Amino acid sequence: MPKVNLAYIGCGGIAGAHFNGLKELHEKGYRDFTIVACCDLVQSRAEAMATRFEEVLGTKPAVYKDYREMLAKETAIDAVTIYTTHENHHQIAMDAMSAGKQVSTEKPLGLTLRAGRLMMDHAKKTDKLLHVAENYRMAPAERAVSWAIKSGRIGTPRLLNWMDIGERKWYWQWRDHKEIASGGWTIDGGVHFSDLWQLHISDIKRVTAVSKTYDPIKYISYKSVEEFEEAKNSELPRYRPTRSLKSIDPNNLQEPVESNLEDTTSAILEFSNGVLGTWVVSRSAPGRVDRSCVLYGSEGALSWNEGILPREGQSGGLSWKEMIDTYLNSLKADEKEQLFPLGITATMAIEDKQFIDAILGRGAFEVDAWTGYKAMAIPMAVYESAAVGGPVEVQDVLDLKVETYQRELNKLIGI
Ligand SMILES: NC(=O)c1ccc[n+]([C@@H]2O[C@H](COP(=O)([O-])OP(=O)(O)OC[C@H]3O[C@@H](n4cnc5c(N)ncnc54)[C@H](O)[C@@H]3O)[C@@H](O)[C@H]2O)c1
Structure with a gap:
């Protein structure tokens, strides 16, 4: 072999x-x-x-x-x-x-x-x-979500509510720089979520979004001045591409670094099959974390982490774990081997x-590359919509007819 x-x-x-x-x-x-x-x-x-x-x-x-x-x-x-x-x-x-x-x-x-x-x-x-x-799509839970939706457990999908809200004050190295990361969590995590939505629900045809930068300053925390000196001289690109300070105040072992990314986006997603989505991402929202992600259908809802929630008074509910177990138990041996090889x-x-x-x-x-490209196109459509100040057709984004946000990045990498 x-x-x-x-x-x-x-x-x-x-x-x-x-x-x-x-x-x-x-x-x-x-x-x-x-x-x-x-x-x-x-x-x-x-x-x-x-x-x-x-x-x-x-x-x-x-x-x-x-x-x-x-x-x-x-x-x-x-x-x-x-x-x-x-x-x-x-x-x-x-x-x-x-x-x-x-x-x-x-x-x-x-x-x-x-x-x-x-x-x-x-x-x-x-x-x-x-x-x-x-x-992400290969996780048993996401395979189970696809199965639950496609087998009609919530009826016909209608409304997606995807909240990804919290606060991050710490500096995340290259991920805080647009010229290396493309954008903030909207693309870094969003590319996974957009792949899931397109797999579970349908393609997305139109995106309308707004983007904000509320807190551009992030912080690196050190335990001691020595640790700062060590990090500063390290071969590891801890600061790349900026080294903002040459020394650090021993009374405040926090190094501020400026990020040039958005930290908040709010988007309306119009899916090709009629589902309407609301997607809010923020890493500048202190005080309360909100990670509720729910797809509502004509007969009930599917909540990531809670499972299948039927209409009040009706049966058919499954907890998150029950949903995954029911799905896994429904697979034939050859299907299981194909999806989860060698167990x-x-x-x-x-x-x-x-x-x-x-x-x-x-x-x-x-x-394949096209699936990866389509996954990336939705976060990019959010940035493009925010940049042009109105709705964008995803097909135009896929066809490179809208590149207002990406133009600067393309220039930086010489394409
Ligand atoms: N699938 C996931 O869940 C997931 C999670 C985290 C990261 N990622 C992706 O993985 C990739 C790397 O992320 P990471 O978290 O490992 O970052 P990282 O900073 O930990 O590692 C990136 C490495 O690439 C090296 N590197 C950069 N340019 C290079 C070059 N030209 N030649 C050789 N080495 C080079 C850096 O020195 C660094 O060691 C990104 O595309 C990121 O989006 C995916």
Whole structure:
């Protein structure tokens, strides 16, 4: 059985989660892959990841700082997985495809939709696979939500109410910078939610939104002046791209950093099947967290975390856990094996296996580039609508006819 030779590009937080996925696959007997190289701008991260793989797989992947050098030297690589920050997904993917490699990239597909289009066009031109690591939909709970809606448990869906409201004062490194992250939580988390909505409900045809920045200053907290000095001189890009202070007041070990992102958006989503959605995201709302997410139908509601809630006085309710168990029990053995291979429910293991299997010619993966592109288009439509000050048609956003928000980002990455 041939093995797929993988190389990791980006060895930070999410790369560690994918490592856990591959480890679980390996431990459960899935051995159709090996890791030949790990690359990160921060050499110590690539080195640490290579050591972790050595402990599991028995051979140590080569370590690189520069992915282009890695692509040139490691000719045995079949596929790369891109776990870097958003601004370079497109360039790395296109370079890898030009070098003959299959590509899996973490969400979002690219910094902008134009970047995503370039990636998709290049995949077509080079005849390479382009997979998007979009994992939320693979969780048993989300599979159960799809099943519950599609089997009519709440009747015909009508109204989506998605509140994602709270406060974050702490600085989240690159995620607080538009030129690296594309936008705030509306895209970072929103790309997952938008994928779920389009999977569970339908495509979205129109978006009307407003965006605000209430609190642009975020804070890094230190336990001591020494910790500040250590962080300042560290190889890890803790501050990238800004290093706002040269020293810190020992009486107030908080370093303020300015974020150039929106922290609040409020959107109306008009789904193609008639469902009306309200989506509010804020990380500048102190005092009360609101994470209520409910889809109402003609016969009842589905609440994320509460389960299926029938009309008052009627039967058919299921708690969140009962809903998941009922769904899992309804699956035939072959369906279960396809959705949760080897009994695995960890979403990153599932998506990584789908990618490797597709390279080995064992069928298609679930989230292709177009699905990832569409997931990204809804948060982008929120930003575009806020930028133009009125409703935007999602088709126009998909077709790159509206790029008022994204123009500046495209310029920054030279596309
Ligand atoms: N699916 C999920 O649930 C989920 C969760 C978190 C992050 N993500 C995604 O994963 C990606 C990475 O996020 P993270 O949380 O791991 O960030 P991170 O900052 O922890 O790691 C990113 C790593 O990429 C490296 N890097 C950046 N540019 C590089 C380049 N040109 N060459 C080599 N290395 C480079 C950085 O040095 C860093 O180590 C993002 O696309 C993010 O949206 C997905």
